[in-house]
Amino acid sequence: MSNEAVLHANVEGATAHDAHHDHGEHHEHHHHETFISKYVFSMDHKMIAKQFLITGMVWAILGGLMSVLFRLELGYPDTKFMFLQDILGKWWVQDGRITAQAYYALVTTHGTVLVFFVLTAGLSGTFANFLIPLQVGARDMASPFLNMLSYWFFFMASVVMLSSIFVETGPFSGGWTAYPPLSALRDASPGSGRGMDLWVIAMALFVVSSLLGGLNYIVTILNMRTKGMSMTRLPLTIWALFFTAVLGVLSFPVLLSGFILLIFDRNFGTSFYLSDIFVNGVGALPNEGGNAILFQHLFWFLGHPEVYIILLPAMGMVSEILSVNSRKPIFGYMAMVGSLFAIAILAFLVWAHHMFVTGLNPLLGSIFVLLTLLIAVPSAIKVFNWLTTLWRGNIRFTPAMMFAIGFVSLFISGGLTGIWLGNSALDIHLHDTMFVVAHFHIVMGVASMFGMFAGIYHWYPKMYGRYLNNTLGYIHFWVTMAGAYLIFWPMHYEGLAGMPRRYYSYSAWESFKQFGGLNQFISTVALIVFAVQILFLFNFFYSIWKGRKLTTQNPYGSNTLEWTTPIRPGHGNWTGEIPEVYRWAYDYAKDGREFIPQTTPVDPNETNH
Amino acid sequence: MMSTAASPERKRLHPHKFAMWVAMGAIIMMFAGLTSAYIVRSNQENWLEFSLPPVFWYSTIIILLSSLTMYLAVKAFKAREMPRYKILVTLTAILGLLFGASQFFGFFYLNGHGVQLLGQGSNPAASFIAVIAGLHILHVLGGVIALIVVFIRAYSSKIKRYNVTGIEIVSTYWHFVDILWIYLFIFFKLA
Incomplete structure (x- = not known):
């Protein structure tokens, strides 16, 4: 097998670590694996995936x-929450009310963190680490060491970001986009000093983490596939994670x-972003010749691909879960790959639609409108294919499937408002209103969260050898699904009425008084969700520890390779040889058979696709 | 469509080599971001015009020479002429350090001739040169460190190892930072 050949070739010039790793692959694990090497500085992609997942869950x-706290302020501006003051202290809550500086700090940190x-x-x-080696048929990532570094850079970024919350002057509070001058001048706001120092250090560490990770994902997918696993036989999860990694490596x-x-x-x-600025209490600044819009260009050149970095893995997992649980092949496999590719290309060509109102040349703006609206085409193809995969399927409504279907629903709802916002003429009215908040929370935030939940429910048995409780899963799904719409649907109306986002208080505004009750409602639902x-x-x-135990290798009747590994796979994934692949991942309901795993050789009598 | 028998073993690029190529793609994007920022900014008002320090020409010659010695080092390694390899790798690393020093002379030259790079009153035109060329120096230094690591590795164990992958990856990277500087130099000359 080419994988093995590569790993063996490695031993020659490798460090002691690699040799150790290679040894472990071929035998059941019996040689000393300490707590540190197994759970902390692990190089096993499955453990690193769990580390990413649990750190992500903490965040x-x-x-x-944080969002619950600032929703309290928006929904109940007149109520005094004295207990919060006792817990959080005076910087955050004064007279039972979230302070303005705390509000902005919360909004900023909520955005960055999420x-x-x-x-x-x-x-x-989580899922690139967990699924790529398992689904392409590799023992581990191309470089397990860089993979481990990727997690620990993320961990360091987390520590630094977390520490910024405890700084005396508070965390950075100029919005997750960190536009200068708020982010560039230490005296611009309380959070612009030490808080911003820590924010930018954390983000730099984070960029290093995602570059190391992305590098590994790309190389593993292109270079470490098992025998017979051609690119067109890859599950769509892997295609999606591949484009995600490419986007990350090119935009971060x-x-x-x-x-x-x-x-x-x-x-x-220096004055890259600064020019002609007067700060209260400091006076006119000497900085000349900078341009704050320049930062926005650089930021959104990542910022827009970032939206797809978030969304594509969810799309991939949803495609896989919908197909497995409809007991039908995915509809239009190549169209799915093609639309992922189209989205990845367009992702780099639309960043200025975040900047329609920065004084952008209207001609340039109209080009970006066109490119932005083009994204509707591949998105619509994907939605069509998901629906046709479900159509007349033998659907099993597992919690993972519910979340996957929920994803499709949210993606449609949020995607449609994207068409509104992508038009520069409408955007002049809608930009920086609650309409935008509603749009991106549904299409990117909640939808991707649903993809993540679907993935967790679906692959949990592979991760821990036990099932999640289904009843709790259904409660979780229905409340979150209903809650997501109840929270964000009304925000569209607020936005259409012109209610701006990122404001601490609307109470002085006669025109938005009518939304007082609605805001209360949204905040209450947010609390429940x-x-x-x-x-x-x-x-x-x-x-x-206590879940129902997994007793079969392949509980879902799934075709992909991760279900050919032992119930609790060790480092190296397969105990014997890596299985060979003979077919694509979606032979469901074919020739009267419910499913045919990728490892089953092709029968000469089999019908062709 | 999906039913062909398993394809015969393909000759694949070593995964670590491939990772290097992807990483170079990422580095290119960073410098593309910076140089396009330079273009955007240079088209606006208040842009200081000045000529590049002549010592940048020497830097260019030094880094080109280092690429040559790097190439010869890999050749020597493949021919298992270890003494030659040792000398050439050392030479390459020294040339790398020299390049960094020469770039710094360029920065001092600019500062000495009234073109302030950093600090209050600096013009972005000059700051861009400092930041972009400075980042490039960091990348060259990264290459020097990688050279030292590969160099020590080849001699650390009792068994002589002739795996060429490590040194080939470093040499690819080395030529890459060389070409990157040529690009930046031409860019600064023309833009």
Whole structure:
């Protein structure tokens, strides 16, 4: 097998670590694996995946809690929450009310954490690590060592970001986009000093983490596939994770270059982004010749692909889960791959639609409108294929399947409002209103979260050898699904009425008084949905030790390779040879057979596709 | 469509080599981001015009020479002429350090001639040169460190190992930072 050949060739020039790793593959694990090498500095992709997942979950809870706090302020501006003041202290809550600086800090940290730490590291970090070697038929990633580094860079980024919350002047509070001058001038706001220092360090570490990870994912997919696993036989999860990694590797460096210039502006007195600025209490600044819009270009050149970095893994997993649980081949496999490719290309050509109102040349704007609306084509192809996969399927409504179907629903709802926002003429009215908040939370935030939940419910038995509790899973699904719409649907109306986002208080505004009750309603639902996530958390950790045990290798009757490994696979995944692949991943309901795993050789009498 | 028998063993690129190519793609994107930022900014007002320090020409010659010695080092390694290899790798690393020093002379030259690179009153035109060329120096230094690691590795164990992968990856990277500098130099000359 080519994999083995590669790994053996490795031993020659490899370090002691590689040799150890290679040894472990061929035997059942009996030689000393300490707690540290198994659970902490593990080089096993499956353990690293779990590390990403659990770190991501910690961040999801923290980030979710932050949103509950600022929703309390938006929904109940006149209520005094004295107990919060006792817990959080005076910087955050004064007279029972979230302070303005705390509100902005919460909004900023919520955004940063959810976009990068939960939905990038937690989602693609987890499932790229877990599924790529298992589904392409490899013992581990191309470089297990870089893979381990990828997690630990993420961990360091997490520590630094977390520490910024405890700084005396508070965390950075200029929005997750970190536009200068708020991000470039230490005196611009309380969070612009130490808080921003830590924010930018954490983000730089995070970029390193995702580059190391992405590198590994790409190389493993292109180079480490088992015998017979041609690219067109790959499950769609792998295709999606592949394009995700390509997007990350090509766009994060550009963000890094933007951050480097920002660091120079902050610390070395340069004026890349600064010009003609007057700060209260400081006076006119000497910085001349900079351009704040430049940062927005560099930021959104990552920022838009980032949306797809978040969304594509969810799309891939949903495709796989829908097909397995409909007991039908995925509809239009090549169209699915093609539309993923089209989305990945278009992702780099639409960044300026975030900048329609920055004084962008209207002609340029209209080109970006066209390119943006083009994304509707591959998106519509994907939706069509998901629906046709479900059509007349023999559907099994497992919790994973529910979340996958929920994803499709949310993707449609949120995608349609994207067509509104992609038009520069409409965007002049809608930009920076609650309409935008509603749009991206549904299509990117909640939808990807649903993809992640689907993935967790579906692959949990492979991860821990036990099932999650289904009843809790259904409660989790229905409350989250209903809650997602109840929270974000009304925000569309608020946005259409012109209610701006990122405002601390709307009470002085006569025109938005009518939304007082609605805001209260949204906040209450947010609280309930958050509570249900705690239920999921309980289910997750309880089931690791007490869940129903997995007794068969292939519980779902699935075709892909991860279900040919032992119930609790060791480092190296397969105890014997890596299985050979003879067919694509979607031979369901073919020739009267319910499913035919990829490892089954092709029968000469079999019908062709 | 999916029913052909397993394809015969293909000659695949070593995964670590391939990873290097992907990493170079990422580095290119970072410098593409920076140089396009330079273009965007240079088309606006208040842009300082000045000529590049002449010492950059010497840097260019030094880094080109280092690529030559790197090439010869890999050749010597493949021919198992280890003493020659040792000398050439050392030479390459020294040339790399020299390149960094020469670039710094360029920075001092600019500062000495009234073109302030960093700090208060600096113009972005000059700051861009400092940041972009500075980042490039860091990448060259990364190459020097990689050279040292590969060099030590080849001699650390009692068994002589002639695996060429490590040194080939470093040499690919080395030529890459060389070409990257040529690109940046031409870019600064023309833009």
